[in-house]
Amino acid sequence: MTALDPGRDGVPAGGGRGPGLPEPALKAAWAAVVWGLPAVVILAPLAAFLVYAFWYTDGPQVVRDFTLRNFVTFVENDSYTRVFLKTLGLAVQVMLVNLALGYAVAYQLWRMPARWRYTLVLALAVPLLMSYIIKIYAMRGVLGTNGIINATLVFLGVIEEPLGVFLFNLTAVRITLSVVLLPFMALPIFVALEKIPATLLQASDDLGATRWQTFRNVVLPLSLPGATIGAMFTFVLAVGDFLAPELVGGVQGFTYGRLVFSQFGMAFNWPFGAALSVVLLGVALVVIVVAARAGSPKWQRP
């Protein structure tokens, strides 16, 4: 009220909200901040990359002429496409392993008594707050020659000397990504399981289903949307990751993410790096669209 008629009832002008802009203008200004800021901070750099991808370098110089040569180079060069396909395969493997692991974890959590359940879910989410690098170094500690795995095997007498085979190869990348990305898989599945009304399980029970039949016919189909979202997360994060392969992958673990990184770093070929990023973005978008469709099956739509 004071904004509309500031002087009235002895309220001094500027005492309330003040004689500022009229309501609609305020709203518009607010909307500009809310929508504009992310647009500038997130979309503008992305757009810049998109533009970069269609330029090229001449020596150290970036030539600002439109060209498709970056994409042609990528498609025609065997070593690039091989890394690309290898990385897609790696991401699919990580996704599948995590699907099994994440589902098992989420299901166990869901079956816990309520007083344990949320504490443990929180524990599962805590690593998300930790630095990514620390998590990877922690995995190096597990997989390395002085790591837990080697120490255990030596202690058990399975091997005499610590083995180097657990680190600096593609398997190390697989294991590290699976562990680090597990929360992204388990949490959406857990949420989907939590959303299943208890009466549905009781109804299934009541109608004569065994526990396995209830799982197979009710729990599993109703948790699939969550599993789809989790699979999407882990795939997209795994396919573009460069830090884990960099730190535990060695030469064998040279992935697409590292390839992109190297173009910006060592090679200093930003246009080619941007083009490779655009390809990655395209893969991610396709996966997200597919997952979004699969994640909302037709029975959910009225």
Place this chain on the structure above:
Amino acid sequence: MTDVAIDPGAGATPDEVSAPGPEAGILLRIEGVSKDYGPVRVLDDIDLDVRNGEFITILGPSGSGKTTLLRLIGGFTDLTEGRIVFDGADIAGVPINRRPFNTVFQDYALFPHMTVVRNVGYGLMVRGVSKRDTERRAAAALETVGLTGFGERYPAQLSGGQKQRVALARALICEPRLILLDEPLAALDAALRRQMQQFLKALQRRTGITFLFVTHDQEEAITMSDRVCVMDDGRIEQLGTPEALYYRPRTHFVATFFGDNNLIDSGRVVAAGPGAGSVDTPLGRLAVAADALGPFSEGDPVVVAVRPESIGLEAGEGEAAVGDDGRNRVAVDLETVEFVGPVTQVMARVRAAPDIRLEIKVPSRAGGAPVAPGDSAVALFEPAACALLAGHR
């Protein structure tokens, strides 16, 4: 029922246990069942027999334990004490999926990812019945509930009433001998609820399956059931036909649970013969029917309950006495006369005991009520209209 107030004679059914007759078998027997949640006793020593083929309703306010009782029978919770015997066998250790009855849940509990026909056929599918047989019987069950042609829809595409019917069909298809219904109409709007009440009642008659229905809605219980079991605070207050509960309440709770009631305090039984009895009250000596006396004998303190619509009015002065026609007559002064549609509601002060007011409902008639505030009148009611409750409430 419409002329009860003018000539309150018919209406009261003396017999508490009338419905399917004594030869009808007991399908489900609940013996001394108690249930504790931690230190809280939510069910206390419940005894209840459910007869084969009846529509029995467990009625109570929220927190009365009615849903807990249903969940115990359904096998969703374990009992603390007592036995539940189905068809002669104790079912304490029988898991839910082996119990020979089915539940209709309050929120319908339809599987959202299955079509209607798959929902309905679920009980047969998990038993390994062939796909063709399942579909045929599911179609038949859908026909029974009037949903032919809805088989390929998903639950999200159905209205509340349709979902309820699917839930019923899903329970019916297993051919249970008993169906447990947990407030199945609570989520429906008033008009649809009335329609579903009639539908449920008709379905129960047609199939002959015993229905054990749980609700907090008095009207629903009265209009649908053969017998009603009123619960409060974890105990059974009274079990009987709807008429018996309405006209022969045994407790204060039941007397005031179904509609309005005049409770006349500090009465004392003065005669309890086999033919009829009489009770001294502040209104004077009232004649009561023999069946209302129930467990009371001479000298017992009682409260007399009379329904407002069981009381008639006669203009003019009168003595408090039992009239020549056997009706109780109480001299009153009218305080308010209020037209409320089909009935006219009168508040009358008892002349012999001015601190007692009687609520009286007489049928309205065109041309206005024949009585007005300030009039003297005589309130009339049959001995059979009086129910007796234990005194000092």
